[in-house]
Amino acid sequence: xxxxxxxxxxxxxxxxxxxxxxxxxxxxxxxxxxxxxxxxxxxxxxxxxxxxxxxxxxxxxxxxxxxxxxxxxxxxxxxxxxxxxxxxxxxxxxxxxxxxxxxxxxxxxxxxxxxxxxxxxxxxxxxxxxxxxxxxxxxxxxxxxxxxxxxxxxxxxxxxxxxxxxxxxxxxxxxxxxxxxxxxxxxxxxxxxxxxxxxxxxxxxxxxxxxxxxxxxxxxxxxxxxxxxxxxxxxxxxxxxxxxxxxxxxxxxxxxxxxxxxxxxxxxxxxxxxxxxxxxxxxxxxxxxxxxxxxxxxxxxxxxxxxxxxxxxxx
Numbered sequence: 001x002x003x004x005x006x007x008x009x010x011x012x013x014x015x016x017x018x019x020x021x022x023x024x025x026x027x028x029x030x031x032x033x034x035x036x037x038x039x040x041x042x043x044x045x046x047x048x049x050x051x052x053x054x055x056x057x058x059x060x061x062x063x064x065x066x067x068x069x070x071x072x073x074x075x076x077x078x079x080x081x082x083x084x085x086x087x088x089x090x091x092x093x094x095x096x097x098x099x100x101x102x103x104x105x106x107x108x109x110x111x112x113x114x115x116x117x118x119x120x121x122x123x124x125x126x127x128x129x130x131x132x133x134x135x136x137x138x139x140x141x142x143x144x145x146x147x148x149x150x151x152x153x154x155x156x157x158x159x160x161x162x163x164x165x166x167x168x169x170x171x172x173x174x175x176x177x178x179x180x181x182x183x184x185x186x187x188x189x190x191x192x193x194x195x196x197x198x199x200x201x202x203x204x205x206x207x208x209x210x211x212x213x214x215x216x217x218x219x220x221x222x223x224x225x226x227x228x229x230x231x232x233x234x235x236x237x238x239x240x241x242x243x244x245x246x247x248x249x250x251x252x253x254x255x256x257x258x259x260x261x262x263x264x265x266x267x268x269x270x271x272x273x274x275x276x277x278x279x280x281x282x283x284x285x286x287x288x289x290x291x292x293x294x295x296x297x298x299x300x301x302x303x304x305x306x307x308x309x310x311x312x313x314x315x
Contacts, residue, residue: 001083003165004307007158010090011303018097026092026170030177034059038182038192048191056178056195063174067167086166093161093169095153096299099125099146100292106142110135110285125149129265139283144260146291147252148245150215152176154295155302156207162306175203201243208244211298212237212251214305218297219255224290229255232277239274246276253277255294256287 019025037055045051067089075082102125109118118138123130125145133141156176161169179200182193212233220226232254233247239261240246253260259279264271 001086003161004310006083006086006090006166007161007303007307009087010161011094011096011158011299013087013091014094014097016097017091018101019095026089027173027177030059030063030174031181033062034178034181037062042192049194052182052192052195055182055192056175056199059178060171060174064167064171067170071166089166089170090161093157093173095149096295099149099153100295103142103146103288103292106138107285107288110138110288127266129268132265135285136283139285139287140258140260140262141264142288143252143256143258143283143291144249146288146295147249147260150252150295150298151204151208151211151244151248154299155211155214156204158299158302158306159207159210160203162310172203175199204244208247210305211302212247214301215248215251215255215294215298218294218301219251221301222255222290222293222297224255224294225257226255228257228278236274236276239276241273250276252291252294256290257281258283258287 034055037058038051041051041055041058042048045054070085071082071089074085102121106118106121106125109115109121115135115138118135119130119133122133122138122142122145126141128141130138130141157169157172160172164171175196178196179193181196182189183197183200184193216226216229216233219229229251233250235250236253237247237250240249249260253276257278257280259275259277261273261275261277264273
C-alpha cells in the first residue's frame with residue numbers, strides 16, 4: 001500500500017476517533033521514555049548540555065527502532081498487518097480532531113458565560129497561567145494554541161510523513177515531545193533542554209513556513225481575509241520568541257482580524273510578548289470557531305499539496 005493511502009487512512013481515523021484516552025498513546029509513551037532517559041543521562045554525563053544531546057539520541061533511536069520493529073514484525077505475520085500498524089502509527093501522530101475538540105470546549109464555556117470553566121479548559125491546552133485571564137484573554141490564548149498546534153499537531157507530522165512515511169512522522173513526534181518535556185528555559189532545563197529545543201526548531205522550520213503560506217490560501221477558502229493574513233504574516237511572522245510559532249500565528253491573526261501576543265504570565269512571572277496582528281476588534285468566542293475552521297481547511301490543503309507532490313515526483 002502506498003504511503004499516500006496510508007496517510008489518508010490515518011487522517012480519516014483521526015477525524016473519526018480522535019485520541020481515545022483508553023488507548024496507550026505513543027506520544028505519552030515517548031514522554032515517559034524521555035523522563036527515564038533524562039535521569040540516566042544526568043547520572044552518567046557531567047555536562048548538562050551533553051547529557052541532553054545523549055538523551056535526544058537515545059530517545060530517537062529507541063523510538064525509531066521500536067516503530068520499525070513493529071512494522072517489520074507485523075509484515076512478517078501478514079502483509080496487511082504491517083500496513084495496519086503503519087496506519088496506526090501515522091494516526092497516533094495527528095491531533096486535528098483533539099485540537100478542535102479541546103478548543104470547542106473553551107468556546108462552549110464562553111458561550112455560556114462561564115469564565116471559570118473556560119479558563120480551566122484553556123489551561124489544558126496552553127502553558128501560561130490562566131487564573132487572571134479575562135474573556136478576551138481566554139480567546140487569545142485558545143486561538144494562539146490552535147495556530148501553533150496546527151503545525152505541531154497536524155501539518156508538521158503530515159510533512160514528515162510525506163517525506164519519511166510512518167517512521168518519519170513518529171520520529172518528528174519524538175522530537176516534538178522531547179521539546180515539550182525538556183524545552184523550558186528554567187534552571188533545570190536551560191542547558192539540558194538545549195538540544196531538544198534546537199532540534200525541534202529545525203524539524204519545524206520548513207513545515208511552519210509551508211503551513212503559513214497554505215493557511216493564507218485556506219483563509220480564502222474559509223471566507224476569512226486572505227489579504228489581511230498575508231499582510232500580517234509578512235510583517236509580524238518574526239514577532240515571537242519561537243522562530244516557528246509566529247509563522248502560523250501571524251497568518252491566523254491576520255485572517256481573523258484580531259491581535260495576538262502581548263502580556264502573559266508563565267510560571268508566575270509576567271512576560272511581555274510582542275504583539276502579532278492588528279487591534280481592529282476585540283477577540284470574541286466566535287474567533288475560536290473561525291480558527292478551528294481555518295485549521296481544518298489548512299489540513300485539507302496541506303494534505304492535497306504534499307500528497308500531490310509525492311504522486312507527481314514518483315511518476
